[in-house]
Amino acid sequence: MYDTQNKESALSQDDIKISARNVQVYYGDNHAIKDVNVDIEDKTVTAFIGPSGCGKSTFLRCINRMNDTIDVARVEGDILLDGENIYDPKVDPVQLRAKVGMVFQKPNPFPKSIYDNVAYGPRIHGLARNKAELDEIVERALKRGAIWEEVKDRLTAPGTGLSGGQQQRLCIARAVATEPEVLLMDEPCSALDPIATAQVEELIDELRQNYSVVIVTHSMQQAARVSQKTAFFHLGNLVEYDDTDKIFTQPEDPRTESYITGRIG
Amino acid sequence: MTEASFDSQGAPARKRTSLTVTDERTKARNRAETRFRAYGVAAICVGVFFLIVLAFSIIRSGLPAFTQTVVAVDFQLSQQDFDEAEAQLFKTKAYEGFLIEAIRGKLEERGLEADFDAGAIERLLGKPGSTLREHYRANQQDLGQEVYFQLAAASRVDGYLTGRVTRDTLQDSRFLQMSDLDLIDELVAVGVITRSFNWNFITGADSGVDDPGGAGIGASVIGSFFMMLVVLVLSLPIGVAASIYLEEFAPQNWFTDLIEVNISNLAAVPSIVFGILGLAVFIQFMHLPQSAPLVGGLVLTLMTLPTIIISTRASLKAVPPSIRDAALGVGASKMQAVFHHVLPLAMPGILTGLIIGLAQALGETAPLLLIGMVGFVARGNPEGIVAGFTEPNSAMPAQIYTWASRADPGFYEKAWGGIIILLIFLLSMNVLAIILRRRFERRW
Structure with a gap:
């Protein structure tokens, strides 16, 4: 297993946003994630790559405790967000998810208006005191989601009426509207065409200035394009985690090399 | 590629066929399809024929009333x-x-x-x-x-x-x-x-019994109305709450499985069983008034609950899980996700199930036999709301049953007339169900 401890010493404690220690995930009897240790930096795009079923999405869903919604899933080990263990019994997953936003594989806007889609999070978290503030939050979120120009004249139109790429950017806008600190993206471009993908990738690069972004992707090109750090998962193990440039040029583990050169996966 | 090249690769020689000539296999397949379509059309024709005969005979016998x-x-x-x-x-x-x-x-x-x-x-x-x-x-x-x-x-x-x-x-x-x-x-x-x-x-x-000309169905319409009010007020909140809990919150274990199986079983229990249960529990044990719409409504609630729970759970299950994920992902609690997003999307299905359950309850006679709402002669309309629930009354199907069993042939056409009124209520409830479904239906 690749040792992240040495790398960590080079970084100051402030740069680490999330650190996972000995994380194990079981789906019933199936041991899906085996002993994962990883430190995810702030204001960085971290990509999780690996073949299907390697556990990268499962691990991603541990970071905002979405696995809690699956009855048979069991998580062991610690995941620290800013030094606090998110699996501490005192932590309410609902509060956690306000801090750690998520964008899903398939665009899943609510069947409501574009405005209501974005305003929903701020509303339930009480981020706006009045309509004017809410309007402002919605506008800012849509601008960050790089979709403001396209929808500003039809905020009352249903979000489900947008094209696939627009829907995904709306979902990103919805996720950033609650002012999260970390943004998790589970294969956000897998349902999109190349043009929409390019738009979303550009957006991810911009989001890096404010958030720690973790993206799961099947496309190694995408990982190479958008991320600064890359983690390679294989059969539930974190095989290698390093700077993206290094992973794609001089991987240390033979499995990583096989995967990025297309021999396994 | 020529045929020669196929042969040279060792593939079996393929007979050259024309697309304009239908071969035997295709012909047989087409015949089978034609036969199947004919069966379908015949089945529908038989159904429509019986429907027309039924409607015609009901109207012809019932109109004189x-x-x-x-x-x-x-x-x-x-x-x-x-x-x-x-x-x-x-x-x-x-x-x-x-x-x-x-x-x-x-x-x-x-x-x-x-x-x-x-x-x-x-x-x-x-x-x-x-x-x-x-x-x-x-x-x-x-x-x-x-x-x-x-x-x-x-x-x-x-x-x-x-x-x-x-x-x-x-x-x-x-x-x-x-x-x-x-x-x-x-x-x-x-x-x-x-x-x-x-x-x-x-x-x-x-x-x-000797005056069919003076018989009216109005009092029993009111009786049915009060019964439906009881059914609606009790079965909607209980049924929907039970379904939401079972579908969204309850842990999956042997106990919830047992409950689930039993709810499905209850839906198949003959309605007269609910009637005798109502007689034993509501009248003999709790001493509620006999023949009262309140008791009728309670019995019909028991009968309708499984139907409503099953249809509500089905429509909750039909809401795509991505909507739940989306709500949880922006930090909604489980309850917020259910009440803000899942429930509104399941609403058309829930309402349809509810109205179908109510329509079923409206036409139910057997349980009313046992709690004394059949054979009772309602002499007038109830006075006031409380009396509407507790005073003895009849219900539409019970009234029809009573008339049908009387000797004077004048009551025979009254029974048919009563059926027309009952059918008008059922049809309008179904129309309401369709309208509500159309109105609330949203795509995602």
Whole structure:
């Protein structure tokens, strides 16, 4: 297993946003994630790559405790967000998810208006005191989601009426509207065409200035394009985690090399 | 690529076939499809045929219940006549005499024979004298004025006009004699006997076994209404809450599995079982009033709950999980995700299930047999809301059942008429279900 401890010493404690220690995930009897240790930096795009079923999405869903919604899933080990263990019994997953936003594989806007889609999070978290503030939050979120120009004249139109790429950017806008600190993206471009993908990738690069972004992707090109750090998962193990440039040029583990050169996966 | 190249690669030689010639396999396949379509069309035709026969026979048998035969006369009574009649010993007889004179006058105007006696009029109209007397005693200002009376004719006169009683089948002379039929024919000819719309059937209460003409379904419509109110108020919140808990919150274990299986089983339990349960629990143990819509509603609630729970769970399950993920992903709690997003999307299905459950309950007779809502003669409409729930009443299907089991053939058409009213309610509930589904339906 690749040792992240040495790398960590080079970084100051402030740069680490999330650190996972000995994380194990079981789906019933199936041991899906085996002993994962990883430190995810702030204001960085971290990509999780690996073949299907390697556990990268499962691990991603541990970071905002979405696995809690699956009855048979069991998580062991610690995941620290800013030094606090998110699996501490005192932590309410609902509060956690306000801090750690998520964008899903398939665009899943609510069947409501574009405005209501974005305003929903701020509303339930009480981020706006009045309509004017809410309007402002919605506008800012849509601008960050790089979709403001396209929808500003039809905020009352249903979000489900947008094209696939627009829907995904709306979902990103919805996720950033609650002012999260970390943004998790589970294969956000897998349902999109190349043009929409390019738009979303550009957006991810911009989001890096404010958030720690973790993206799961099947496309190694995408990982190479958008991320600064890359983690390679294989059969539930974190095989290698390093700077993206290094992973794609001089991987240390033979499995990583096989995967990025297309021999396994 | 040529055929030679296929051969050279060792592939079996392929026969050259034309696309314009249908081969045997395709022909057989096409025949099978044609046969299947024919079966489908035939099945639908049979279904539609029976539906039409059913609708036609219901309407034909039930429509006469909505009209009644009346003797309509313009009548004038002077103050002097009134005083004279009031001075006599048999006062109603005197009024009957005035009526007979008026009818005679009508016939003689048209040059028809008018030799009938008071007995004939009584056979046709019951005791019309008392109706007239009551009217004039209550409305003395009508004296000297011309008043238009519509007096309900006896059930057999009604039967004669609708074809239920004919000259051949006329047997019991106590009720109607052959000479009366001639009189009826004459009176119809001069327009004294006519048929008019029977409002009493829609608004009135049930009558005694010997008076089918006066029977109405109104009281039992109100009984059904109060029952449905009980069912709605109890089964909607209980059913929806139970479904949401089971579907969204309950842990998956042997206990919830057991509950689930039993709910499905309850939906298949014969309704009479719920009736006997209601009798034992609500009436004998809890001492709630017999024959009351409250008890009927409670029993029907038990019967409707499984239906509502099953349909609600199905529509909750049909909401895509991505919507739940989306809500949880922006930091909504489980309950917020369910109530803000899942429930509104499941609403059309829930409402449809609810209305179908209510319609089922509305048409249910068997459980009402056991709690005393059948065979009971509701003499009037309930007074006030509380009385509506607790006073003995009947329900529409129970009333129909009661009428159908009575001897007088006049009740037979009342039963059919009641079925028409019941079907109108059921149809409008189904239409409402469709409208609500269309209205709330959203795509995602």
